[in-house]
Amino acid sequence: MNIGPQRQHNWDWRAAGNFIGGGSGSGLLLAAAVSAPTGIDIRLAATVALLLVAGGLGLVWFETGRPARFINVFRNRRTSWMTREAFTALALLPLAAATAVTGWLPLLLLTAAPAALFLYTQARILRAARGIPAWRPAEIVPLVVTTGLAEGTGLLLILLSLGESPHPPAAFPGTLALALVLVRWFAWHCYWKGLQRGAPEGTLRALAPVQPLLLTGGTLLPGLLALLLTLEPPAQALLMGLAGAAMTATGWLTKLLIVTRAGFNQGYAIPIAPARGGGRTGPGSRPGWHLPPGGERP
Amino acid sequence: MLVDLNRCVGCQTCTAACKQTNATAPGVQWRRVLDMESGSYPEVRRTFVPVGCMHCEDPPCADVCPTLATQQRDDGIVTIDYDLCIGCAYCIVACPYQARSRVDYPNQAYPGRPRMKHEQRTEHFERRRVAQKCTFCVDRIDYGLANGLTPGVDPDATPGCVNACIADALVFGDLEQADGRVAELLASHHHFRMHEELDTGPGLYYLTGPRS
Numbered sequence: 001m002n003i004g005p006q007r008q009h010n011w012d013w014r015a016a017g018n019f020i021g022g023g024s025g026s027g028l029l030l031a032a033a034v035s036a037p038t039g040i041d042i043r044l045a046a047t048v049a050l051l052l053v054a055g056g057l058g059l060v061w062f063e064t065g066r067p068a069r070f071i072n073v074f075r076n077r078r079t080s081w082m083t084r085e086a087f088t089a090l091a092l093l094p095l096a097a098a099t100a101v102t103g104w105l106p107l108l109l110l111t112a113a114p115a116a117l118f119l120y121t122q123a124r125i126l127r128a129a130r131g132i133p134a135w136r137p138a139e140i141v142p143l144v145v146t147t148g149l150a151e152g153t154g155l156l157l158i159l160l161s162l163g164e165s166p167h168p169p170a171a172f173p174g175t176l177a178l179a180l181v182l183v184r185w186f187a188w189h190c191y192w193k194g195l196q197r198g199a200p201e202g203t204l205r206a207l208a209p210v211q212p213l214l215l216t217g218g219t220l221l222p223g224l225l226a227l228l229l230t231l232e233p234p235a236q237a238l239l240m241g242l243a244g245a246a247m248t249a250t251g252w253l254t255k256l257l258i259v260t261r262a263g264f265n266q267g268y269a270i271p272i273a274p275a276r277g278g279g280r281t282g283p284g285s286r287p288g289w290h291l292p293p294g295g296e297r298p
Numbered sequence: 299m300l301v302d303l304n305r306c307v308g309c310q311t312c313t314a315a316c317k318q319t320n321a322t323a324p325g326v327q328w329r330r331v332l333d334m335e336s337g338s339y340p341e342v343r344r345t346f347v348p349v350g351c352m353h354c355e356d357p358p359c360a361d362v363c364p365t366l367a368t369q370q371r372d373d374g375i376v377t378i379d380y381d382l383c384i385g386c387a388y389c390i391v392a393c394p395y396q397a398r399s400r401v402d403y404p405n406q407a408y409p410g411r412p413r414m415k416h417e418q419r420t421e422h423f424e425r426r427r428v429a430q431k432c433t434f435c436v437d438r439i440d441y442g443l444a445n446g447l448t449p450g451v452d453p454d455a456t457p458g459c460v461n462a463c464i465a466d467a468l469v470f471g472d473l474e475q476a477d478g479r480v481a482e483l484l485a486s487h488h489h490f491r492m493h494e495e496l497d498t499g500p501g502l503y504y505l506t507g508p509r510s
Contacts, residue, residue: 003332006396008390065385065400066427069382069384072382073365074364075366075382079360080361082388129388130392130498131394265394266395269492270336270492273336273345275507282341
């Protein structure tokens with residue numbers, strides 16, 4: 001029997017899809033709401049966001065064992081972040097749909113509130129999974145929130161680049177993108193540093209590729225492009241699309257890896273071995289964990 | 299529940315008794331015994347560690363359950379209402395003890411061949427595609443209490459694994475009963491709880507040796 005941490009298989013790519021779709025969709029709504037004065041296509045942004053959020057929830061619905069009982073998910077608003085996510089979705093989805101149909105700016109601004117809550121509930125869902133050392137650190141919350149915002153802003157840049165205008169408004173979205181990739185990198189850095197203080201070896205192995213990927217593809221490249229965008233250069237649409245794609249893709253990959261590949265369980269451990277007969281107690285055992293000297297955190 | 303690690307010989311009789319009592323599907327073990335090695339040559343130790351649902355004081359599985367299917371009774375036992383559970387597996391990833399499982403398909407010992415008679419008799423359709431775990435044989439405890447028996451003392455009111463233990467390594471009882479065997483053993487022995495740093499307040503105590 002395996003005693004050390006094992007990769008969990010209960011939440012697979014479908015669960016990751018909920019965090020990807022929900023994070024990007026709600027991030028897009030928030031990015032669209034703050035960028036609205038620059039003249040974005042509200043209908044298009046709300047439609048894409050709606051499809052992402054609804055698609056993510058649909059994926060996770062198919063992952064449940066008894067999907068016909070879905071109504072029971074609303075029973076524990078007192079302590080369950082999954083229930084709170086479901087209630088938030090009840091407000092978010094109709095508002096996003098109404099925004100997609102009407103394209104009315106005040107409605108988009110109103111939708112931003114449940115979108116922000118939705119993003120936060122998703123982050124707290126992972127944080128509450130105390131059996132998975134890669135999900136339960138407090139640093140997962142800012143990471144999931146900032147990457148959702150960065151992915152949403154990335155999608156907004158892509159949508160702007162696909163618009164009819166050869167010179168879409170770039171200064172504000174560019175500044176926003178630059179700020180968010182930097183904040184996301186900081187959030188990742190704190191999260192990764194925290195894991196070094198104690199995590200399953202498998203988790204660290206699974207997330208090791210994220211470090212260079214998020215630095216180069218997720219921060220430096222889009223950051224540089226976003227910096228250029230603030231100067232409103234020629235070939236603006238292309239730069240926007242590239243920056244947006246880099247921000248979004250790296251965020252999705254990070255979440256996919258965190259949920260599916262880095263999700264190792266706690267494993268078993270004993271702090272001491274019992275005394276045998278009249279002997280003394282011995283050292284304990286905690287196989288499969290990376291624990292630096294003097295460093296271990298729950 | 300107490301586990302005297304000095305007594306456990308790793309015979310897995312508790313595992314077999316649990317499967318026999320609760321008819322769990324192949325591959326699902328509500329009570330397991332780990333064979334752990336620690337130390338390095340020449341000071342190597344081998345310890346048999348029974349594990350399962352720890353029936354935590356602050357069960358993370360109950361906190362995250364969106365359906366209230368997982369509940370903690372007044373006596374501390376954590377239960378699952380199979381009819382409410384949607385099988386979202388959130389409790390499974392919230393449990394630091396790998397005590398929960400979800401079985402989606404009718405498991406059988408010999409796939410592709412007709413199910414054996416005992417498999418047909420104990421299908422437990424209600425447990426399929428939802429979370430399941432050790433219940434401390436709650437039906438036996440409730441039966442015993444209803445009939446004036448004492449859990450941990452009278453076998454009919456005691457979990458199957460405790461009854462079956464050949465070495466008297468498993469002890470069950472009320473932690474709050476000051477003159478009970480559980481309280482007495484805890485007072486007279488060094489003990490620990492697994493993953494205590496996670497603050498779930500696990501209800502399984504491991505005894506490591508008598509206090510001198």
